[in-house]
């Protein structure tokens with residue numbers, strides 16, 4: 038597996054890394070299997086977050102079994118102030134059962150107000166610098182879903198890496214990563230497969246591996262078999278790097294099919310006080326409409342314990358969605374389609 042230097046951190050990371058969101062849905066054994074397979078495949082980068090419920094804890098337990106030194110550990114927290122960030126880092130260190138975390142990122146920095154809070158006198162950056170001086174974290178990064186804020190974060194000169202969504206449908210990352218490289222920063226692409234919405238993984242990997250300003254991609258995986266199959270697609274995508282006409286056609290078809298208003302299954306919209314499983318419902322809709330698995334989709338929707346009929350219109354989910362999806366409207370459309 039090709040390794041790339043993560044900008045000024047000097048860390049050597051595998052181009053293919055692992056995103057930690059899906060791990061929280063499974064158990065410790067599953068995480069051990071994934072990390073063991075990752076070592077076999079030459080993968081050494083794993084990214085989690087304080088917000089991914091038990092993901093950090095599962096990784097910590099698995100690392101005890103497979104060896105902490107086999108991985109560069111990255112994680113992130115949404116605290117914007119000094120005290121909050123200290124608390125989050127302490128929890129992360131405990132969860133990972135480690136003396137140090139390689140990369141700690143300010144998570145989900147999507148507007149100027151949040152960025153200014155982090156950089157202010159008593160902001161989260163002060164805590165991160167303090168822990169970096171103590172050796173408890175090694176490097177400091179930023180993650181964002183907003184191009185303008187990501188560029189402002191880069192221009193602040195305070196961060197060593199930037200993490201941003203990037204795939205052949207969402208290409209704002211090109212600008213962000215170019216800017217980051219001009220500042221010698223490490224670059225990490227989240228959502229390389231559009232949160233699982235992009236079906237042609239090989240072409241997606243080919244697109245990503247051709248991006249000269251990108252150091253690492255972090256597709257989430259449910260299990261070791263999925264990791265293996267990602268790797269097969271990834272290795273098959275090499276070649277001269279040029280897209281054939283038929284490959285371009287396939288990419289255009291995927292782009293047209295997905296549009297921009299599609300769910301990336303990140304679950305940032307949660308928690309919903311009425312326990313509506315928003316991303317599960319949108320996945321069911323996608324399977325019904327796009328992948329011709331109508332019976333499966335109908336069954337999946339029926340099995341959901343709550344749906345739009347339970348919604349109290351609080352609107353909190355829409356404020357949290359990084360893609361500004363009109364969630365309630367989409368839930369209503371899904372209900373019309375799948376409620377039988």
Ligand code: SF4
Pocket residue numbers: 308309310311312313347348349350351352353354355364365
């Ligand atoms: S608007 Fe409806 S779906 Fe969204 S969080 Fe509130 S109750 Fe849940």
Ligand code: SF4
Pocket residue numbers: 299300301302303304305306307315316319357358359360362364
């Ligand atoms: S609705 Fe938005 S926040 Fe919720 S899972 Fe989908 S993309 Fe993520």
